[in-house]
Amino acid sequence: MLRRGFWAMRAAHQSQNAAYSSLAGSALLRSQAYVGGRWVEADGGGVFAVQEPASGQRLAEVADCGPRDAKAAERSNLLRKWYDLMMKNKDELAKLITAENGKPLNEALGEIVYAASFLEWFSEEARRVYGDVVPTPSPNRRILILKQPIGVASIITPWNFPSAMLTRKAGAALAVGCTVVVKPAEDTPLSALALAELADQAGIPAGVFNVIPSSKSNTPAVGEVLCTDPLVAAISFTGSTATGKILLRHASDTVKKASMELGGLAPFIVFDSADLDLAVAGAMASKFRNTGQTCVCANQFLVQEGIHDAFVEKMVKAMHKDLRVGSGFDEQTTQGPLINERAVEKVENQISDAVSRGACIVTGGKRHSLGGTFFEPTLLSNVTTDMLCTQEETFGPLAPVLKFRTEEEAVAIANAANVGLAGYFYSRDHAQIWRVAEQLEVGIVGVNEGMLSTPEAPFGGVKQSGLGREGSKYGIDDFLEIKYVCFGGL
Numbered sequence: 165m166l167r168r169g170f171w172a173m174r175a176a177h178q179s180q181n182a183a184y185s186s187l188a189g190s191a192l193l194r195s196q197a198y199v200g201g202r203w204v205e206a207d208g209g210g211v212f213a214v215q216e217p218a219s220g221q222r223l224a225e226v227a228d229c230g231p232r233d234a235k236a237a238e239r240s241n242l243l244r245k246w247y248d249l250m251m252k253n254k255d256e257l258a259k260l261i262t263a264e265n266g267k268p269l270n271e272a273l274g275e276i277v278y279a280a281s282f283l284e285w286f287s288e289e290a291r292r293v294y295g296d297v298v299p300t301p302s303p304n305r306r307i308l309i310l311k312q313p314i315g316v317a318s319i320i321t322p323w324n325f326p327s328a329m330l331t332r333k334a335g336a337a338l339a340v341g342c343t344v345v346v347k348p349a350e351d352t353p354l355s356a357l358a359l360a361e362l363a364d365q366a367g368i369p370a371g372v373f374n375v376i377p378s379s380k381s382n383t384p385a386v387g388e389v390l391c392t393d394p395l396v397a398a399i400s401f402t403g404s405t406a407t408g409k410i411l412l413r414h415a416s417d418t419v420k421k422a423s424m425e426l427g428g429l430a431p432f433i434v435f436d437s438a439d440l441d442l443a444v445a446g447a448m449a450s451k452f453r454n455t456g457q458t459c460v461c462a463n464q465f466l467v468q469e470g471i472h473d474a475f476v477e478k479m480v481k482a483m484h485k486d487l488r489v490g491s492g493f494d495e496q497t498t499q500g501p502l503i504n505e506r507a508v509e510k511v512e513n514q515i516s517d518a519v520s521r522g523a524c525i526v527t528g529g530k531r532h533s534l535g536g537t538f539f540e541p542t543l544l545s546n547v548t549t550d551m552l553c554t555q556e557e558t559f560g561p562l563a564p565v566l567k568f569r570t571e572e573e574a575v576a577i578a579n580a581a582n583v584g585l586a587g588y589f590y591s592r593d594h595a596q597i598w599r600v601a602e603q604l605e606v607g608i609v610g611v612n613e614g615m616l617s618t619p620e621a622p623f624g625g626v627k628q629s630g631l632g633r634e635g636s637k638y639g640i641d642d643f644l645e646i647k648y649v650c651f652g653g654l
């Protein structure tokens with residue numbers, strides 16, 4: 165029944181979907197790999213299909229690269245023009261994201277502006293890769309410290325921010341003079357290929373920026389080449405912690421520099437002293453952006469007992485008022501489909517586990533009547549720390565709420581995770597703000613703020629959320645080597 169509803173919806177979307185059909189002839193809709201400055205078929209000519217999650221429609225058949233293609237790619241530099249071209253083509257690039265990822269068009273546009281901002285930021289940072297001249301104890305010597313590009317960098321990106329996760333890495337790498345080979349996620353290769361087209365138009369030299377899309381079946385072998393080939397100096401990965409560990413193991417054999425932006429389990433703590441309306445607004449932004457599919461999404465809401473009931477009530481009201489599920493191309497939509505069926509099953513599984521252990525579904529709780537991979541925004545109360553939804557990343561529109569009594573208890577629950585990417589808390593008690601900001605074991609803290617990402621600030625996690633930082637003045641370090649030159653005989 166549900167399936168039939170979905171196919172009917174799909175037909176309706178297809179016929180209404182002017183945005184999709186306008187993409188069909190787009191010069192930015194590329195399907196071949198981009199290697200050495202040329203658009204090429206995969207070795208052996210294989211392809212894989214890219215589908216629109218909202219309608220199930222086939223968007224493109226993309227070259228399915230294998231390990232032999234991964235070995236062919238190479239080197240150099242240029243950014244500002246690439247940024248300008250991204251901004252000039254932002255509407256078309258945003259449509260591509262909405263088509264292949266499903267997120268609402270205005271969020272996709274936000275992602276393009278955010279993604280482009282990394283090219284702008286690193287085009288400026290490229291002029292500030294300073295070395296040092298260090299005071300020396302020996303009068304006949306000078307100590308010089310040079311910073312040099314590390315060499316070829318492999319970049320593997322996820323589907324949830326198919327443009328921004330790419331430019332955050334490639335912008336830094338190209339700024340310092342590295343060359344890159346990018347492997348985008350199977351679900352969203354079209355955004356990466358469009359960026360290759362614009363890199364080409366910007367005049368980035370052939371071989372500097374390469375994109376090798378691959379299907380999930382080829383990915384492990386391609387990933388192995390990208391992490392083990394002796395020509396590769398660094399691997400920069402964004403994705404799940406499980407995949408990050410595989411790549412780190414591969415990279416260890418040739419001792420490559422590795423930067424890892426991995427999964428999180430963000431706590432969102434609301435203390436009794438919080439400004440309730442501000443906390444609800446922050447919770448909505450943090451939880452439901454990209455339909456709950458961001459690595460910094462609030463994963464569990466810890467709410468102090470004095471404010472708990474009021475928070476749940478206001479949050480549910482806001483969810484009913486502000487969230488609209490539908491195709492990302494529909495202007496009213498705030499919640500697109502989940503990326504694929506596996507993602508839906510994970511959310512369903514977490515909900516049924518929580519309910520079986522005593523949680524209550526306050527709103528939502530099941531697949532949306534639109535069918536496909538659409539899911540109802542859901543809030544669970546009576547949640548406890550033995551439930552899966554507090555132990556593993558959800559990556560969907562599920563807000564589990566736990567009640568706590570003391571600050572120590574909330575911090576202990578938050579810090580029990582073996583990952584630590586983002587954490588949020590709301591409080592108007594200044595002493596508490598300093599204490600909790602310092603105690604939370606995460607790389608990014610939002611104090612009375614639910615939206616944190618900006619190119620000026622360092623992005624990254626502690627514990628099993630990763631290694632290194634992206635964006636900010638620190639983001640180029642992953643692509644640089646430090647060389648000490650001892651200048652003697654003076």
Ligand code: NAP
Nearest residue numbers: 321322348349350380383384387403404407425426427459
């Ligand atoms: P994923 O399964 O780890 O996939 C991410 C990328 O790795 C995709 O390109 C994927 O390709 C590739 N991949 C998977 N297995 C591989 C292997 N054995 N060798 C080489 N590459 C491999 O993660 P996801 O589910 O797509 O993304 C969601 C995760 O990313 C979440 O955990 C989220 O928290 C994390 N994330 C972190 C950040 C951050 O900045 N810390 C930002 C965004 C997302 P295929 O698509 O072909 O499988």
